[in-house]
Amino acid sequence: MKNSFYFISFFCIILGCSATKTITNTAIAATDVTTAVSDTVRIANDELEYEVLIINPGFSSWLVSRAYPRNYYSQSYLENKNQNYIIEWNSRALQPLRYDSNLYEMTINYDLTTDYGYEVNYLIYNYMIYFQNTYKQRLAGYVPSR
Numbered sequence: 001m002k003n004s005f006y007f008i009s010f011f012c013i014i015l016g017c018s019a020t021k022t023i024t025n026t027a028i029a030a031t032d033v034t035t036a037v038s039d040t041v042r043i044a045n046d047e048l049e050y051e052v053l054i055i056n057p058g059f060s061s062w063l064v065s066r067a068y069p070r071n072y073y074s075q076s077y078l079e080n081k082n083q084n085y086i087i088e089w090n091s092r093a094l095q096p097l098r099y100d101s102n103l104y105e106m107t108i109n110y111d112l113t114t115d116y117g118y119e120v121n122y123l124i125y126n127y128m129i130y131f132q133n134t135y136k137q138r139l140a141g142y143v144p145s146r
Helices: 002-018 059-065 075-093 117-134
Strands: 022-025 031-036 040-045 049-054
Touching: 040 059, 040 117, 049 117, 059 117, 075 117
Parallel strands: none
Antiparallel strands: 022 031, 031 040, 040 049
């Protein structure tokens, strides 16, 4: 009986450690933001027909522990910063001989006339900050953060 208890406890611990937990927030109508323990952040909106996947080890934990909380910045501030960061990102992605093509693998299609909402801009902004801190890159107008 005692051995059965240890076996069941051990099995539950292993199962609990290996299970993938998913947290889903809907900040804006029809926008699906999913963060998984595997450091994959999915941002999608079927009405606007876009999908963003952020797959980067450590981003989810950085977002929780180091990023400023939601609503710290206004949406217009985030949109302006994202615009500058994405213009610089796309410029680097189009120059693979000058910039590391492993860091800037593809361009980002960010339409300045589209209202992506607060949550999408918040996640993109924080990914750009995380990217710059992690990979020692300086995108346009970057000031190191926390």
